[in-house]
Amino acid sequence: MPVAPVEGLGEYRLVIPAVRPELMGCVREIMRAQLRMWRKSQFSDVAELGVTELLTNVLRHAPGGSELLVSETVDGIRVGVTDFDERLPVAGRPMREATGGWGLQLLTDLVDEVGTRVLPQGKEVWFDLRAKGGLAGADE
Template sequence: MALGPGLPSLRQARDRTRGQLAAWGIVEQADTVVLLVNELVTNALCHAPGPVRLNLFLENGILHCEVLDGHRTRPRPGRADVQDESGRGLRLVEALAGRWGSHPVDEGKAVWFELSVSVQ
């Protein structure tokens, strides 16, 4: 799904993710997935030029999420101090996702995570 710029896109990404998870019958991990999607989309909107795209895939109990953006620099988890208001997003992804990473694509990069999910 293509996302527009700014905060409305962040809300759109969360809402569409919740809708897709419900359609797949993923209830138990929905809050975790939405949090992780929120972190990746926020990073893309804050640090990358151009459009952002969110893709969700489900196969054999593994949810794969990727966020594509127009910036080629691969993300690295930050080191946030106690008073810092940002810099923890990828640490959350690292802690909560089964796996995560990034790879180059034609017009930038894709940042992704995988999470084992229960389908009801």
């Protein structure tokens, strides 16, 4: 479900011309810094893991350009990754001995909501993290 912009809440957009493994650490650092600026560092660990999972899926299944959008919401954040492949991801439970295919299922278990949005040229995969029992800007 699209999140309507709310006056006073921030957005951060990063265009990634080609997703490569060596960029993952840089993107995590950017995510961490942005959440710190918004005083939402409590979401950092899961947000960094989630964005790495989404970008790894782009790397494996939809090579090429991508865009990261991190948005403040009233009670947390939304992280979305857009690519130009129209195939939607499928979260499932791989066989127990499988060495891959677990990422989207693990992400689904860690975040408050996961979704996809079909775009005219590709898709966006997003997840929401919400504050538990308090305001989202709880950094000291």
